[in-house]
Amino acid sequence: MNPIPEISEAEHQVMKIVWKDHPIPGMEIISELMKRTDWKPSTIKTFITRLMKKGALGYEKSGRGYSYFPLIEETDFVKNESRLFLKRIFGGSLKPMLATMVENEDISLEDVEELKRRILEKKKGE
Amino acid sequence: MNPIPEISEAEHQVMKIVWKDHPIPGMEIISELMKRTDWKPSTIKTFITRLMKKGALGYEKSGRGYSYFPLIEETDFVKNESRLFLKRIFGGSLKPMLATMVENEDISLEDVEELKRRILEKKKGE
DNA sequence: ATAAATGGTTTACACGTGTAGACATAAAGA
DNA sequence: TCTTTATGTCTACACGTGTAAACCATTTAT
Numbered sequence: 001m002n003p004i005p006e007i008s009e010a011e012h013q014v015m016k017i018v019w020k021d022h023p024i025p026g027m028e029i030i031s032e033l034m035k036r037t038d039w040k041p042s043t044i045k046t047f048i049t050r051l052m053k054k055g056a057l058g059y060e061k062s063g064r065g066y067s068y069f070p071l072i073e074e075t076d077f078v079k080n081e082s083r084l085f086l087k088r089i090f091g092g093s094l095k096p097m098l099a100t101m102v103e104n105e106d107i108s109l110e111d112v113e114e115l116k117r118r119i120l121e122k123k124k125g126e
Numbered sequence: 127m128n129p130i131p132e133i134s135e136a137e138h139q140v141m142k143i144v145w146k147d148h149p150i151p152g153m154e155i156i157s158e159l160m161k162r163t164d165w166k167p168s169t170i171k172t173f174i175t176r177l178m179k180k181g182a183l184g185y186e187k188s189g190r191g192y193s194y195f196p197l198i199e200e201t202d203f204v205k206n207e208s209r210l211f212l213k214r215i216f217g218g219s220l221k222p223m224l225a226t227m228v229e230n231e232d233i234s235l236e237d238v239e240e241l242k243r244r245i246l247e248k249k250k251g252e
Numbered sequence: 253a254t255a256a257a258t259g260g261t262t263t264a265c266a267c268g269t270g271t272a273g274a275c276a277t278a279a280a281g282a
Numbered sequence: 283t284c285t286t287t288a289t290g291t292c293t294a295c296a297c298g299t300g301t302a303a304a305c306c307a308t309t310t311a312t
Binding site: 132134135136137165166167168169171172173176189190191 | 298299300301302303304308309310
């Protein structure tokens, strides 16, 4: 996986649309985002341009304009952000992070059982 | 807990020093941070000032200058950042987040057992 | 009392980000 | 073909952040 570029919050909104469905025409990105936000079309265009400059989006001709597609995988992005968060707030150690999350968010015993299964699965594969 | 102000990455470094030991003289914050970073004293002073403006640090006279202490709890900050992260990257749901973390970071079965104990403890207290 | 040192306050500047208008170009309709 | 319309590019600006020098006040040593 290529190094993930820095993606700002607003840009992330754009990426989420593109990850969901691509290649997607610029026009559709805009109308999709205008449902959820009160950004003007020019604002969204700026974000798309910036994402292309950052190497996060690629494009291809389609109809009157372009269609866009992701150049970075959502899973890679999520993995990267998670690592950064873990490092930034918990010095990189998972345990205190899990403790905090469990302390403050809703989680059931079944969820933990599932987690256990996952870990077993993973260890088996190694 | 009062609403947590936005604290930038560099400012967070300052907060970590102050959380560890307070009230702490400005001078000590500076020498402590100069060990870990290559920030100039003026840079660190800027961060301290901004944190005071944001209501994250308080101060009291001590010796020739001031000593500083946190106005927000580290646990509140961590809780807040965790929520924001969860919301931003995982739409607020804990389960996919845990799955990702477990998938990509090292975690042992014992850790999960401990997690289970914690949850039981918490549920008991409710 | 003056000078030096120590630490706090003001000012500065570049870069990313949120925000968006103005401008250009190409396609489509009259 | 000429005008309208849709879509992409350029320019703009304020605010936060990283970065730091310059300046000022207060204490301490000479």
